[in-house]
Amino acid sequence: MINALYKDEVLDIMRTSPVIPVIAIDDIAHAVPLAKALVAGGIRVLEVTLRTVHGLAAIRAMAEQVPGAIVGVGTLTHPDEFAAARDAGAVFGVSPGLTPALIAAAKSSGLPLLPGVMTPSEVMTAREAGFRQLKLFPAVPAGGVGMLNAIAGPLADITFCPTGGISIDTAAQFLACKNVACVGGSWLTPKAALQAGDWAQITALATAASQLRAK
Numbered sequence: 615m616i617n618a619l620y621k622d623e624v625l626d627i628m629r630t631s632p633v634i635p636v637i638a639i640d641d642i643a644h645a646v647p648l649a650k651a652l653v654a655g656g657i658r659v660l661e662v663t664l665r666t667v668h669g670l671a672a673i674r675a676m677a678e679q680v681p682g683a684i685v686g687v688g689t690l691t692h693p694d695e696f697a698a699a700r701d702a703g704a705v706f707g708v709s710p711g712l713t714p715a716l717i718a719a720a721k722s723s724g725l726p727l728l729p730g731v732m733t734p735s736e737v738m739t740a741r742e743a744g745f746r747q748l749k750l751f752p753a754v755p756a757g758g759v760g761m762l763n764a765i766a767g768p769l770a771d772i773t774f775c776p777t778g779g780i781s782i783d784t785a786a787q788f789l790a791c792k793n794v795a796c797v798g799g800s801w802l803t804p805k806a807a808l809q810a811g812d813w814a815q816i817t818a819l820a821t822a823a824s825q826l827r828a829k
């Protein structure tokens with residue numbers, strides 16, 4: 615069981631703060647000041663996606679240079695990315711979906727994984743593989759709060775991090791669901807603020823996010 619391997623690491627990470635920012639780094643020089651700005655606002659768990667070429671370098675820079683940051687890797691879609699991200703300093707991983715190859719890579723790398731699911735059958739497949747903490751992705755197109763509440767009946771032992779289409783205005787509705795520990799979103803890192811180096815704005819967005827109700 616992967617849960618046994620990870621113990622409660624993924625759940626602990628999900629409970630650290632109510633929002634996990636989904637980060638895409640277009641300029642490696644942004645990595646450290648961005649992470650510092652988020653941590654200053656009380657958001658310590660950071661998901662750095664592999665959507666851009668700077669993903670692994672950004673993970674390494676944040677993990678080495680930003681005290682208090684809990685840096686993870688996002689957009690894991692290929693098995694060989696697990697060990698590379700772990701070696702760069704990632705302490706958890708997030709994937710938009712789950713495949714047998716990703717399950718094997720999670721096990722062999724030891725990187726705690728929050729896998730993405732979108733349907734009840736996918737939840738059940740992930741649970742059979744040992745995962746009880748899942749990312750509902752894309753959360754709003756998948757049915758949002760209504761979907762989460764409906765799933766809570768038959769699949770009550772699963773805890774979700776819904777991600778995709780959530781904002782500061784809707785996050786509280788998701789966090790009120792009994793099967794939600796945190797939400798993910800890109801709204802804490804607007805591209806315009808990064809390009810302008812407006813770290814104060816990032817800290818303000820993080821502060822507002824960290825004050826949402828945590829569990």
Ligand SMILES: O=C(O)C(=O)C[C@H](O)[C@H](O)COP(=O)(O)O
Nearest residue numbers: 636688689710777778779799800
């Ligand atoms: O890159 C990945 O691995 C993803 O899973 C996608 C992100 O989680 C969503 O893009 C975040 O959604 P928004 O907050 O609506 O922007």
